[in-house]
Amino acid sequence: MIGTTLLDIADHIESLAADDGEFSLVCARYGDRPVPAAGLRFESRETARAAARATEQYRDTLRRYDPELPFYDVVVRQEFAEPPSESTGRDDDGPTFAPGDGGSPPAELADRIVDGTVHRGPGGDDAPTDRRRADQAGGRGRARDRVEFCHAAAAATFEALSAGGHDRAESAVMNAYFSLAERVADPDDLCLCLLEAMATALDRHLDPGAQASVLADAAERLPEPSEPAAADPVDAAFDRLAAVGLVEGYERVDEAESAAGYGAPTADATVRVSGYALSPADGRVATLPAALELCRRDSRGRTAGIALLGAAGSDATGSDWWVRVDPDAPALDGGPSTASVPSAD
Structure with a gap:
C-alpha cells in the first residue's frame, strides 16, 4: 500500500535533518513549508538538496492517489539563527531570515532544487488548479492553507494506518477516494471529501481504541505546532x-x-x-x-x-x-x- 512507500521516504528525510541546521525547504512561489519536510532543518546545502529531492518524490507518490495535491517549487533557504550585524528593525526574539553583510539577499537563498523541471497542472498552466481558482476568487491564502492542511492530515493518517497494519481501512479509504475523484472536480471540495472518506473508513473498520491509536500516531507524524505549547x-x-x-x-x-x-x-x-x-x-x-x-x-x-x-x-x-x-x-x-x-x- 501507499503508506509503506511514504514511510520509507519520510524516514529518509528525517534522517537527514539536524536540530541546529541553518537550511530548510520552502515553496519558492508561496513560502509554504512542504510536507513532510515542514519544520525540519539541515546542516548543509547539499543535505538540504537531497531532502528536497526526497520531498518531491514523497509528494509525487502521494499525487498518484490524489492528482490535486498542490505542486510546489521546492527551494533551499538559509535561515540565520542569529540576527546579522545590521539591524533588521525587528523588536522580537524570533529568528531573523536576512542576508549577511552584503545588502541584498544572495541568489543561493532561493536555490532551485528540481533540475529544470516545470510542473504543470491540467491544461498546461504553470500554476496549480487550486491556486489559480483561489487567486481569481481573491482568497488564495486561506484556500491554499485548507488544501494543504487536509493533505497533510491525510498523509499522516495514511502512514499511521499502514504502520498499524490496518489494510482493510486503508483499502476502504483508497476505494472511496478513487470514486470521489471521478465525480468531484474542485480540489478544495475533493480534499474535504478525502478527510470525510478517511474518517468514515476508520469508524467502520476500527474499534474506538484502534481509532485513537491511529490518530495519536498520525498526530506524532505531523510537524510540531509553530506556536508555544498551549x-x-x-x-x-x-x-x-x-x-x-x-x-x-x-x-x-x-x-x-x-x-x-x-x-x-x-x-x-x-x-x-x-x-x-x-x-x-x-x-x-x-x-x-x-x-x-x-x-x-x-x-x-x-x-x-x-x-x-x-x-x-x-x-x-x-x-x-x-x-x-x-x-x-x-x-x-x-x-x-x-x-x-x-x-x-
Missing part, C-alpha cells in the same frame, strides 16, 4: 481549524450556557462551532481533523473523544454544532474519527 489545547486546536477554514468560527460555552443544558463545569469542554466544512453523511460527521489537532496540542498526547450535543442555530446544511470535547474519553460516541448527529427530538 495551556488550553481546545482553544489552540479550534484556532488552527479556524485559521485554515475548516470552521468559520467557534466559542467556548460560558457558565450561563452550561446551566441551560450544554454541559457542566467538568474536565471536558463544550464548544459552539459555526460553519464546519465537513458535512454529515449516514448520520455521522467526520471529527478526525479536530481530534488530530487536539492530540497535537495536548501535553499528555491524549486523543480526545468528540460528540455532537445538538445543532446550533437554524442552519439547514448541518454546519453549526454544539460540540463536547472530553480528553479522557477517546471512545466517546464510538471513537474520535466521527460523531453521530443527534436526533432533533
